[in-house]
Amino acid sequence: MAGLATTLGSGAMTNNIEDFKNAEVIIVLGSNPTENHPVIGMWLKYLARYKGTKLIVVDPRAIDLVEEATIFLKIRPGTDVALINGFCHVILKEALYNKDFIEAHTENFEKVAQTVEKYNPIYVEEITGVPAKEIENAARMYAKAERASIIYCMGLTQHSHGTDNVKALSNLALLCGHVGKPGSGINPLRGQNNVQGACDMGGLPNVFPGYQRVEVPEIREKFEKEWGKRLSDRPGMTLTEMVEAAINGKLKAMYIMGENPLVTDPDLNHVKRALESLEFIVVQDIFFTETAKLAHVVLPACSFAEKDGTFTNTERKVQRVRKAVLPPKEAKPDWEIIMMLAKNCGYYMDYKSPKEVFEEIRKVTPQYAGITYERLEAGGIQWPCPSEDHPGTPILHVGRIARGKGLFVPVEYRPPVDELNPDFPYVLITGRHYYHYHSATMTGRSELISRLAPEPFLELNPADAEPLGIKDGENVKVESRRGSVVLKVKITDRVQKGTVFATFHYPDSPINLLTNTVLDPESRIAELKFAAVRLSKVV
Amino acid sequence: MKLHIDGREIEAKENETILSCAKRQGIRIPTLCYMEKLLPIGSCRLCVVEIEGYEKPVPACETYVSEGIKIWTNTEKLKETRREILQFLLLNHPLDCPICDKGGECVLQDLVYEYGIEKVTLPKFRPKKIEVTWSTPAIKYHPSRCVLCQRCVRVCRELVGRDVLDIVEHGYNARIEPVRPENCISCGECLSVCPVGALTEKISPIKGRLWQIKRVSTVCGYCGVGCTLQLNVLNNTIIKVTTNGIPGPNNGTLCIKGRFGYEFVGSKDRLRKPLIRVQEDFVETSWEEALSYIAKRFSEIKEKHGSDSIGGLCSARCTNEDNYLFQKFMRAVIGTNNVDHCARL
């Protein structure tokens, strides 16, 4: 979430989920909450239906939420920056921006004002396919609202220019002063249940827990003292960089806990090659996953139902996870396995329970300092929570932007990297659907869920299906420059002409064989939402 | 604003109903169709109260407070009215509590018991009700047990936004049906709000009574919403997921994954023992063996190629405590900052 950390000083959701009720207008962009965050999807629907909240939905597909939307902008995939800059253009032109807020709380405004100058609605219509009139209407609706929020998700960040998308959105919110108030904010919805927590805990190559940078000497010293070890000051490699390093021989071994990159990662052939070139792999998981098949040692871990601990949800809320059942046979909770392994490596870790681990977390992570297991008995607490008498922080940036001043960052529209041409004329976008979750190692074992969603499909617009002679339910071969898979077709006008959609959950037809590993230069997120493909009927 | 309930002077808020005012003061008024998270419909009439000066009792769930009124919630007359309502509900409702999933936590069962109804007085002429049952992949409907409170209809319309269910036909044959079955997303919300056993789940083959099971509050292991839920455990097996009144971002609502996606926990395919690769095969091994082998290999590789030749992936599916220790291990023990996870995805 590199974008928001740069512009506001924190990459997390600015407001809490419940707070969406305070917004008059909500822009939902590159996010399909009905499928990916179902309970938030229900909440937004409720607000639109019963509380008069106006939704502006921006998506290449007519997602479910469109039914409740006041405005639906069906955008060409990968053209979000142009659209958002277009909004800014209209807001500036019509003087709907928040002068006082910009003066008091932001910097670099003029640069963005210059950049968006050329993004007039006509020009933006050409790029995005969204009619100029609608661009104007949406921009006005957002700017004129007393309180307005933005929600976005992977549809926006999984592009080679994903960080630009986020910065553009941040510009839009700052321009109108829609940050740091109830009902006003910018909210990235995190995908997996504890992504937020994994980041908070320093599961990132450049930061210790609490986003404290590894290069900063004082910070390193603090951790060296706490952990009793000299620590490296070199930021490490991201997952995608590790994949590269494995292939060119720099990375020799990997320790993989609870992840299955062999289904969820972009460009699977590439990842497979990388893992196969390693000398030594340890996989610690609850199932024998595709990734485990390539391991040298596989360790049996506990599921969420078999351990105590905490998860931090998408709204920064730390909540207690409680052990309900005993693990199968010799499986152990991950924290315990790591502790035992450390001991074998000659480093002494001694925690009697997750609670003791949490006490150490509090000590070194300023955002978590005031949270205790005892307090969590009464319900979750949202970080930052600096002291035990602090109630937690549902809304960030109140009164003052975390960074000091909100930073306007000019961004220009750049077309997606994977080029469309007569050989590869369709855009493939990928995503999740409601029934399954990630690589389906968990949902695939639910009889009900498997029955309701047994196989993947490719959504295809009727106007594209006809010339190809493809009928609903038939198989089609989908080929990108990187690989091919065969999928069953579902003909629907949810997707626009020229665009196809598929889900990535199924190990047997791994759609990520097709996707692109081109990375966003800052966030290092791969371009999963845009791949040029061709289609042919399988006979 | 001041008013009286059962002779007590009480401070009420503007724009609140008698029911919510009473509830705040700890005065219990029985309800059946009412649910705090749904719009009130005042259909079951169990929550009727008397207001001095009013001719007829009024439903507390739909009547707003006003200055100085004197409310009585539990007069003999009201008790009699409630008894009549319950008697009427029992005309169709079989007393099959021993075989009903809801036995032991059924609103009707509790009220019938509370109001001391010992037998059902059946009228002479009782038309035969047409039994139309249906089921979804997850849920079964038992029309004879249905009290037509419409909680399921309302939750599906109001909170889930799918409008699947509605009342069909009138009078004696009135019943709930999925009128837009194609909209159903098997979230199980309707099931979870049913106050009786009219909607039952078809997932778990094992059942347990409330007093036999353990309910453990925890957080859903799937998406980032982080819904809070209760795992219902019988003999070390998860047999159901509930949400009764626990605080959380979801306000008691769940999706199919949170409510029904728990089978993986008890799956036969779970890893049970450490495995070690011997040529192309994996063989089971002991923890000691596995861990000392890993420690040996990591230290050899570290020695030969340096700390930065080892990388670690922690997990968005593991707890904060797991992730914290994982990165601590990579940084303090291996000596590298090569730690990442799939958050980018």
Ligand code: SF4
């Ligand atoms: S399962 Fe969910 S969508 Fe289906 S009828 Fe019940 S509440 Fe509605």
Ligand code: SF4
């Ligand atoms: S119940 Fe559904 S919406 Fe809630 S956390 Fe689980 S997967 Fe997400």
